[in-house]
Amino acid sequence: MSDTHAQTVAYVRESMLPEASPPIAxxxxxxxxRENLFSGWLNxxxxxxxxxxxxxxxxxIGPWLLNAVWNAQSLRECRxxxxxxxxxxxxxxxxxWHQLLFGFYPPHLYWRPVLSLILLFVAxxxxxxxxxxxxxxxxxxxxxxxxxxxxxxxxxxxxxSVILGFVxxxxxxxxxxxxxxxxxxxxxxxxxxxWWIFFAGTFTSAMTxxxxxxxDFVRSDRFGGFLISLVIGVSGISLSxxxxxxxxxxxxxxxxxxxxxxxxxxxxxxxVPLITLLFTASLLLNYFLPPGTAFDLILRVIIMVTxxxxxxxxxxxxxxxxxxxKGQYEAADALGLDYWKAQRLIIMPQALKxxxxxxxxxxxxxxxxxxxxxxxxxxxxxxxxxAIRADTDWNGIYWELFIFIGAxxxxxxxxxxxxxxxxxRKLKTDHR
Amino acid sequence: MSTSDDLRRMTSVPKRSFRPSMLLYDQRYRxxxxxxxxxxxxxxxAAWLIDNTVSNLRALGRDFSFAFLNAPAGYxxxxxxxxxxxxxxxxRAALVGFLxxxxxxxxxxALATVLGVVAGVLRLSNNWIVGRLxxxxxxxxxxxxxxxxxxxxxxxxxxxxxxxxxxxxxDPAASMLFNDAVAVTNRGVYIPxxxxxxxxxxxxxxxxxxxxxxxxxxxxxxxxxxxxxxLIAHAxxxxxxxxxxxxxxxxxxxxxxxxxxxxxxxxxxxxxxPELRGFNFAGGTHLRxxxxxxxxxxxxxTGAFVAENVRAGILAISRGQTEAAFALxxxxxxxxxxxxxxxxxxxxxxxxxxxxxxxxxxTSLGLAVGYMDLRxxxxxxxxxxxxxxxxxxxxxxxxxxxxxxxxxxAMNVYNSRVKLKER
Numbered sequence: 052m053s054d055t056h057a058q059t060v061a062y063v064r065e066s067m068l069p070e071a072s073p074p075i076a077x078x079x080x081x082x083x084x085r086e087n088l089f090s091g092w093l094n095x096x097x098x099x100x101x102x103x104x105x106x107x108x109x110x111x112i113g114p115w116l117l118n119a120v121w122n123a124q125s126l127r128e129c130r131x132x133x134x135x136x137x138x139x140x141x142x143x144x145x146x147x148w149h150q151l152l153f154g155f156y157p158p159h160l161y162w163r164p165v166l167s168l169i170l171l172f173v174a175x176x177x178x179x180x181x182x183x184x185x186x187x188x189x190x191x192x193x194x195x196x197x198x199x200x201x202x203x204x205x206x207x208x209x210x211x212s213v214i215l216g217f218v219x220x221x222x223x224x225x226x227x228x229x230x231x232x233x234x235x236x237x238x239x240x241x242x243x244x245x246w247w248i249f250f251a252g253t254f255t256s257a258m259t260x261x262x263x264x265x266x267d268f269v270r271s272d273r274f275g276g277f278l279i280s281l282v283i284g285v286s287g288i289s290l291s292x293x294x295x296x297x298x299x300x301x302x303x304x305x306x307x308x309x310x311x312x313x314x315x316x317x318x319x320x321x322x323v324p325l326i327t328l329l330f331t332a333s334l335l336l337n338y339f340l341p342p343g344t345a346f347d348l349i350l351r352v353i354i355m356v357t358x359x360x361x362x363x364x365x366x367x368x369x370x371x372x373x374x375x376x377k378g379q380y381e382a383a384d385a386l387g388l389d390y391w392k393a394q395r396l397i398i399m400p401q402a403l404k405x406x407x408x409x410x411x412x413x414x415x416x417x418x419x420x421x422x423x424x425x426x427x428x429x430x431x432x433x434x435x436x437x438a439i440r441a442d443t444d445w446n447g448i449y450w451e452l453f454i455f456i457g458a459x460x461x462x463x464x465x466x467x468x469x470x471x472x473x474x475x476r477k478l479k480t481d482h483r
Numbered sequence: 484m485s486t487s488d489d490l491r492r493m494t495s496v497p498k499r500s501f502r503p504s505m506l507l508y509d510q511r512y513r514x515x516x517x518x519x520x521x522x523x524x525x526x527x528x529a530a531w532l533i534d535n536t537v538s539n540l541r542a543l544g545r546d547f548s549f550a551f552l553n554a555p556a557g558y559x560x561x562x563x564x565x566x567x568x569x570x571x572x573x574x575r576a577a578l579v580g581f582l583x584x585x586x587x588x589x590x591x592x593a594l595a596t597v598l599g600v601v602a603g604v605l606r607l608s609n610n611w612i613v614g615r616l617x618x619x620x621x622x623x624x625x626x627x628x629x630x631x632x633x634x635x636x637x638x639x640x641x642x643x644x645x646x647x648x649x650x651x652x653x654d655p656a657a658s659m660l661f662n663d664a665v666a667v668t669n670r671g672v673y674i675p676x677x678x679x680x681x682x683x684x685x686x687x688x689x690x691x692x693x694x695x696x697x698x699x700x701x702x703x704x705x706x707x708x709x710x711x712x713x714l715i716a717h718a719x720x721x722x723x724x725x726x727x728x729x730x731x732x733x734x735x736x737x738x739x740x741x742x743x744x745x746x747x748x749x750x751x752x753x754x755x756x757p758e759l760r761g762f763n764f765a766g767g768t769h770l771r772x773x774x775x776x777x778x779x780x781x782x783x784x785t786g787a788f789v790a791e792n793v794r795a796g797i798l799a800i801s802r803g804q805t806e807a808a809f810a811l812x813x814x815x816x817x818x819x820x821x822x823x824x825x826x827x828x829x830x831x832x833x834x835x836x837x838x839x840x841x842x843x844x845x846t847s848l849g850l851a852v853g854y855m856d857l858r859x860x861x862x863x864x865x866x867x868x869x870x871x872x873x874x875x876x877x878x879x880x881x882x883x884x885x886x887x888x889x890x891x892x893a894m895n896v897y898n899s900r901v902k903l904k905e906r
Contacts (some may be wrong), residue, residue, distance in 0.1 A: 087611035094610045101612045205515060233704075235508060308518040312525065321493040322887035323880045326858065334872045339532050419628035432632060449638045452678045457627045457635075464626035 115139050125444035143448050144455050147439050151455060154275015154430050160204075160267065164278050167201045170194060171285065179470070182475075195289075202282065204266035208258040212251040216243035243317040271349045274429035277459055282349065284418040290408070291417065294357065295364025302365060302395065303372055313365075314381035320362035325420055325458075328355045333427040352424055360417040367413055372398065372404030404478050415464045422460075432456040537872075549878070552577070553871040558864050560855045562771055566692065573865045581861030581882060582606050587856060588843040595780030595842060598833070599789020606794055607800035617790070630848055637852035640772040642668040647763050659757075665756055666764050672775055673757035676768040678852050680751025696750055703829040707739045714738060746798035773854035777846065785842050789835060796831035798825070829901045840887055847883070856884060 075081060088098045118138025122145070124127040124240060129140035144151075174194035176186040224239035232404040259265075274282065302312035320328070331350040337344075375398065383393035405409070425434035436452040438444050506516045540547060564582045567575055606617040624632070645657035647668045659666045666673040675746050683695035714731055722728040757767030801822050808818040809859035847858040857879060866875040 087609065090609060094608070094613075097605070097608070097610050097613045101610075101616050104616070125859050266737055267806060306514050307522075310523055312521075316887070319884065322884040322891075324844040324858070324883055326847045327862065327880050327883065330862065334866075335876055338536045338873055341535055342539055415626070418637050419626075422628040422630045422846070425630070433628075433634060447642075449635075449642055452639070453631065458630055460628055460631070461623070461626045465622065466539075468626070469848060 061378050069274075071215045075381075121145055126446065126448050129446075137453055140448060141451050143439065143451050147445070148455075150276060150439065151432055151435055154278055154435065155273045155442050156269060156275070156278060157267075157273065158270065163201045163204070163266070163269075167198045168200075170197060170280070182296070195286075195431035198267065203269055205268040206255060206259045206263070207265040208255045208262075210256045213247070213257075215254070215391055218252065219246050245437045272348060276432050276435050277350070278430055279424065280418070280421040280460075281432050283353055283356055283424065284299045286353045287360050287417050287421075288414050290357040291360035291364050291413070292354075294361040296368055296399070297339050298361055298365035299368035299372060302369055317362045317365050318426070320359055321366070325356070325359050326357055326426055329423060329427050331355065348427070348429065352427070352429065356417060356420065357425055359420070360413055363413045363416070364410065366404045369403060369408035370409060371404075375401055405477070407471055407475055411467055415467050418464060418467070419460065484549075487812065498615060516552045542871075547874065551871050551872055551874070553867070554869070556865065557868065558762075560860060561853075562774065562855055573861075573869065576865060577812065577857065577861035577878075580855060582855040583849075583854070583860075584846045584856040584858075584886075587774065587781070587846045587849070587854065588839075590774075591777050591781035591785065591842045591846070592839050593669065595785035595789050595838065598783060599835075599838075600793055601794025601885075602786060602790035605788060620791050621787045622822050624784050629780060629845055629853060631775055632784045633848055633851050637772065637776035637833045640671075640776050641669050646670075648758060650764075657782070664754075664756060666759075668764065669772070670763065671772050672770040673764045673767045674770065675754045675756045676766075678755045680753065681749075683750075699750070700746060701745065703742045707742055710738050711735050718719070726886070771854075773849065773852045775851045776826055777849055777854045781842050781845055785838050786847075788838050792831055792834040792838065795834075796827040800826050801832045829830030832897060832901070833894060837891060840890050877903055 055368075072078070076264045091093045096193050114250055116139055118133060118136055119141045120132050121141050123132060123140065123142035124146070126140060126143070129142055133140075145405060149161070153164060154344055156164065171194065174191040177183045177185065177191055193214075199206060200210050220243035222241045223242040224235050227235040227238040239447050254291065298313050301309050302317065304313070310361060322358040329352060332355040333348065336351055379397055379401065380393070384391075388396065422431050422433050427429050430438065433456065436456060440448060440450065506512045521641065546859060553572050555570055556573045557569050558576070560567055560579050560583075562583055563579055564586060564835040565579060578863040595899045602620055604618045605613050606621065625750055644667055647666075647670060649657040650659065650666065650668070650735050650779060657668075664675050679696045681696075685692040686698060698877070714734055718729050718731045755766050757769075759768075760895045774826045804822055804826065805818060808822040813821070845864075846854075846856050850859050850863060853859075861875055861882075866872050
C-alpha cells in the first residue's frame with residue numbers, strides 16, 4: 052500500500068497535459084470569418100453582396116484614380132497624355148487650387164488668410180482643450196479683431212476703436228457698480244453704444260491721419276472659395292451659440308410676452324429655407340434699412356446664417372434644458388441663487404453637456420450650408436468650380452473638382468464630429 | 484378666535500404701500516417691467532423697419548400689392564404636373580412650382596426613409612463588412628454638403644449617361660433596362676406610364692383639374708385600405724371573444740387588390756412603354772435630369788441622417804425588453820414586431836419628421852440643377868420679371884412656413900398619441 056501511488060489515487064493523472072490546440076474552425080482568421088461574415092445564410096448573402104459592391108466600385112474608380120494626370124495645362128492636354136485611357140485629370144487642382152481655396156484674394160497676400168487660420172487654431176486651443184491654461188482665454192477674445200484686420204486689412208484703428216468701446220463699457224461697469232447694479236448694467240450698454248455711434252468714426256479717421264498704420268485693404272468681392280466658407284462658418288458658429296442660448300432661455304421663460312416672441316422667431320426661422328433668408332439679405336435688406344445704407348454682402352450673409360443657426364441651436368439647447376431633472380432647478384433655488392447665477396453655475400453646464408451632439412450637429416450643418424451663398428453670387432467652392440469650368444482650358448471637368456471640394460468639407464465636418472465624441476467621453480460623469 | 488387672527492397676521496404678507504422702486508427690485512413686479520421694456524423696444528424696432536420700408540418704397544415709386552400674380556407670366560416651366568403655358572398667370576406658375584416642390588419632397592422623403600431604415604439596421608448588423616460599408620456611406624454623405632451632392636448627381640445624369648442616339652442601331656452602345664421598359668439617357672429617365680383606353684374626363688375644381696380616372700383609382704385604393712382595417716378589427720374582436728383568430732390574409736389580399744384590378748381593367752388601363760422615335764424617346768413618362776438629380780441628391784443625403792436616427796432609436800431600447808419578450812416565449816419576429824419596433828418608433832419618428840422637414844426646405848436648392856420648384860418660379864423668374872421682390876419673397880416664405888407648420892403640427896399630433904402614458 053505504501054509503495055503504490057502514495058499521494059494520489061491510481062486513476063488520477065499526476066501531471067498536467069499540454070494544452071491541445073482548438074479546432075481549426077474555432078481559432079484565428081477562420082473563426083473571425085465564421086463569426087463576423089458567414090454566421091448564417093442571410094449574413095453570407097450580405098457579405099457576398101457587399102464584396103460585389105466594393106469590387107464594382109473599385110473596378111470603376113480604381114483605374115481612373117491610378118491613371119491620374121497631375122501635370123497639364125488644360126483638359127485637352129490631359130486627354131492627350133492619357134491617350135484614350137480612362138484617368139483623372141488632377142492637374143486642374145494643381146493649376147487652380149489657390150482659386151478654390153482663396154477665390155480672387157490677391158496672391159501676394161495669401162499669407163494673411165493662412166495666418167488667420169493658424170491663429171484661429173491657437174485661439175481655439177484654450178476653448179477646446181482644458182489642458183491649455185485658462186488665462187489664454189483673454190487672447191482668444193482678441194482673435195475676432197485680429198482676424199478681421201488680417202483678412203480685410205484697412206486701417207488698424209477701426210478694430211482698435213471697436214475694442215475701445217468694449218473697454219469703455221467695462222470701465223463704466225466697474226465705476227458705476229458702486230452706485231447700483233442696474234445703473235452699472237445700463238452704463239455698460241449705453242457707453243459703448245454711444246462711443247461707437249458718435250465718437251468711434253472721428254477717432255478712427257483722426258488716428259488714421261495721425262498714424263496711418265494698417266494692412267492693404269481687400270474688398271469683400273475678392274473673397275471666395277474655401278476662405279469664404281470658413282469666414283462665414285466660423286463667425287456663424289461662434290455667434291449662434293450665445294444667441295441660441297438666449298433664445299432657448301426666452302422660450303423657457305415664465306414671461307408670457309418674451310416667451311411668445313421667442314417661439315415666433317424660432318418657428319419662423321426654422322420654417323423657411325435658409326436660401327430665402329439669404330435672398331432677403333441680398334435683395335430685401337435695402338428696403339428695411341434707411342435709404343442710402345449699404346453694407347457688406349458677406350456681413351449680411353453672416354448675420355442671416357447666424358440667425359438661422361441660432362434658431363436650430365435654441366431648439367437643441369431647449370432639449371438639453373428639458374432633459375435636466377426638475378430637482379436641479381429646485382436645488383439652485385434652494386441655494387438662494389438668482390436666475391442668472393443659477394443658469395450659469397448649475398443649469399447651463401449640465402444642459403449644454405447633454406446637448407453637445409446636437410450643438411455640434413448644428414455647427415456641422417451650418418458649415419455645410421455656407422455653400423448656399425453661391426445662389427446670391429458669392430463665389431464659394433461650388434461657385435468657383437463652375438467658374439473654372441467656364442474657362443476654355445478646363446471646360447468639361449467635373450469629378451476632380453467635386454472630389455477636391457468634397458474632401459475639404461469632409462475633413463472639417465468629420466473633424467468636428469470626432470471632436471464632439473471626444474468631448475462627450477471627457478465630460479461623461481455617470482458611472483456605467 | 485384671537486389665536487387664528489394672530490396666525491393670519493403672522494403668515495400673511497405685510498401690506499405695504501407700492502413704491503416705484505418695487506418695479507425693479509420686487510420679484511412680483513420685475514418680470515412685468517422687463518416685459519414692458521422688451522415690448523417697447525420691439526415695437527420701436529418694428530416701427531423703424533416699417534418706416535424705412537415705406538419710405539424706401541415711396542422713393543422707388545412702388546406700391547405694395549399682389550396684383551402681379553394675375554399678370555401673364557410669359558415664361559415656360561419644363562415640368563408641369565398641371566396644365567400650364569406661358570400665357571397663364573404668375574399665380575398659376577407659382578402653383579406649378581409649388582406642386583413640383585411637393586412632388587420632389589414626397590419622392591425624396593420616400594427614398595430617404597427606405598435607405599435610412601436599411602442602412603440604420605444594417606449598421607447594427609453583426610456582419611463586419613456590411614457594418615463598415617454602412618458606416619462609410621453614412622459618414623461620407625453626412626459630412627459633405629447636400630448642394631454638392633445635388634450638383635454631383637446632376638453632373639452624373641448629364642455627363643455620364645448615354646445619349647438617346649446611343650440606343651440606336653443593331654448593336655447599340657447602350658440598352659434599356661428591365662426588359663426594354665426603362666431608358667436612362669443624358670436627357671432624363673424614361674419609364675413606362677399607365678394610360679387608360681376609356682377616359683372619364685377631368686374634374687374641374689378651381690385652378691386644378693385632376694383626371695377622374697385617377698381619382699377613381701385613388702378612391703378605390705383608400706376604400707380598400709379602410710375595408711381591410713375593418714376586417715382586421717373584426718378578426719381581433721372574434722379573437723378576443725373566442726380565443727381563435729380567423730384567417731384573414733387571403734381576404735386582405737382580395738379586398739386590397741381585387742377592386743383595384745377590376746377598376747383598372749374596366750377603364751382599360753395599359754402600360755405605355757417609352758421607345759426611341761427620331762432623336763429622342765417618346766411615350767412613357769419622362770423624368771427630367773433635374774428631378775432625378777434633386778431626388779437622388781436629397782434622398783441619399785438625408786437617408787444617411789435617417790439611418791443615424793434609426794440606429795439611435797433601436798439602441799435606445801434596453802436589452803431587457805428583448806429578454807423579457809423571449810422569457811414570455813415570443814418568437815424573434817414577433818418580439819421585433821410587438822415589443823421592439825413600437826418602442827423604437829416612438830424614438831425614431833420625431834427626428835424622422837424633422838428630416839422630412841429638412842428635405843422639404845432643401846427642395847429650394849432646385850435652382851442648382853434647374854429644377855422648377857417654388858423657389859425657381861415664384862422666387863426666381865417671377866421676381867426677376869416683375870421686380871416685386873418684397874411681395875414675392877414674403878409670399879414664398881409664407882408658403883414654406885405653412886408647409887413646415889403643417890408637417891410639424893402632424894408630428895405633434897403623432898407625438899401626443901404615442902407618448903408614454905406615465906403615472
